[in-house]
Amino acid sequence: LDDDWPGEPSESYWRQQLDQAEQDLRQGEWSAALGRVSAPSLQTSARARYVKARALDATAEARRDNRLLSQAIAAYIDLLKMNERLSDKKLIEVTDRTLERIKFRGTYLSAEPVYKLLIRRFPDNPNYRNNLTVSLLMANRADLAETVLKETLKRWPNDHVALAHLGFILKTSYNRLEEAVDAFKKALEDQTGPANEPRFYYHYGDALLLLGRFNEAHEVHKRGAALGHFLSPNQRSLYNVERLKSKPWWNVENTPYTKLARALERSWRQILEEGESLRALYEKEKEGLKERGEWSQLDLFARGSEIPGRCKKAPVTCSIVRQEVAAVGCRRGQIKFSAMEAGTHVRPHVGPTNCRLRMHLGLSNTKDTYIRVDKETRQWQTGKVLLFDDSFEHEVWHNGTGTRLVLIVDVWHPDLTPTERRQLPAI
Ligand code: LMR
Ligand code: MN
Known part of the structure; x- marks a missing residue:
């Protein structure tokens, strides 16, 4: 030939x-x-x-x-x-x-x-x-x-x-x-x-x-x-580091993020005010996650960088999260306000990666709102932080009244090494 x-x-x-x-x-x-x-x-x-x-x-x-x-x-x-x-x-x-x-x-x-x-x-x-x-x-x-x-x-x-x-x-x-x-x-x-x-x-x-x-x-x-495609039947993120400790709900006291959580809780009223003042900029959720209702969000940081100009409009919130590099530098997460209208149901879903933990600061109308992560359902409280791993299946209901506002702060999973935090591709 x-x-x-x-x-x-x-x-x-x-x-x-x-x-x-x-x-x-x-x-x-x-x-x-x-x-x-x-x-x-x-x-x-x-x-x-x-x-x-x-x-x-x-x-x-x-x-x-x-x-x-x-x-x-x-x-x-x-x-x-x-x-x-x-x-x-x-x-x-x-x-x-x-x-x-x-x-x-x-x-x-x-x-x-x-x-x-x-x-x-x-x-x-x-x-x-x-x-x-x-x-x-x-x-x-x-x-x-x-x-x-x-x-x-x-x-x-x-x-x-x-x-x-x-x-x-x-x-x-x-x-x-x-x-x-x-x-x-x-x-x-x-x-x-x-x-x-x-x-x-x-x-x-x-x-x-x-x-x-x-x-x-x-x-x-x-x-x-x-078959090894998921970490477990209920933890189905696709971008994973295998060895990380895996559990749906975390106690913030057992993480390096206690200081961040307490600082957010101390300033929750000012954070609420900033979140409310920006409502005109929120964008509707469009990934098809909600079964009914209305849900919109405003990113302050995404993939480890500030959305240009946002911190000028939310100076208190940004000055607090900037104290924690594992939050503002979390290239596999976001920092964002999340507003959910009464009557909303968010279907069971999972986040893309096990490399972050998701902190929520309750800000308003948290009564009769529920979040299930894996098998355990909890409720937000105004001025209080929740911490969970959103690579586990989770689901949200707003059965109360008014707009439920939370600040979401993703932080690197505490088990990740400094090298991994630098080198993992952003999501
Ligand atoms: C989610 O990430 O699915 C929800 O927890 C977000 C929210 O605003 O409750
Ligand atoms: Mn989610």
Whole structure:
């Protein structure tokens, strides 16, 4: 089988230049390699394009330079313009690296043409189609992902990976919950295989919860936990550090956050005043968590940074939380006011991560309001702090009157090391 690069120059001088450029590349002489392959006579040589892409790629990696990385990706794609003349082996080698670099760079939509080449070359392999679906979802293009999926399922109606993605799109883009459940059910019927991912179990169970099919949801959550996708059936966050102490309700006295809690409690009236004065800025909750009622929030900090300008408008609140770096620096949480109208019910749900604890300072109309975390339901009290782990399933009712206001302060889980607090990706 012909596994040579196409477009080899006919003159031996240029072929030797290419040999030399490859040698430069192997020896880490990336700029020398780039210099050699930039000769006009080599522009239609696949080997020259390959050396250029690899040299840019290696330089980008060594310098951690995203601009160079984008150039490397563009160079790989330039090489792939010759795809019809590349052997299967070469095509796979080049596309593997290109896709890997695109994912690292996070420019998922640019993977589309690359997958299309693979699909055209290997039309009988559904994996390339499924991977294209994943990339399109990562690029927030559920519309495009759906088109690909439908074609995949037309030909492979029982493909579990495709069915799992169908369930995901039906639930998260269209709220078509019954159909999503049916797709997930089929996709996850065997407990191994590539469709067996935590997020599919999460959305399968969550769709059942949203439909009020609690027994079935619990079965899915138990299965998910047994497979290691969840920390436990009731603690279903997906971004976790495994070893952290896990319990639904915390006593603030047993954490490093007593000082913060007491400072918040001492100033609760001023915090209430600030929270009320900002009511015009609150945003309605739009994740579909509430079954009925009205619920809106105002972030002061998110992902470890102040929302620009907010602290000017809530100076007392900010001056208190700024005393605790594990709160204002919590890149996996927020600090926010949360206003809930009477008659609201927030469905059972979980937060995204076990890396934070969630402190609530009760501010107003806390009578006849309830929060269940895992198996235990508690009540807010005005001027008092509650502390819980919102990676456990929780649910809220406002059966009282008036707007219930609380200040929510997320803090790093006390078991996280300083390095983890610095290095965990933000959420
Ligand atoms: C939640 O995080 O789900 C709720 O506890 C928030 C709130 O305002 O009660
Ligand atoms: Mn919540």
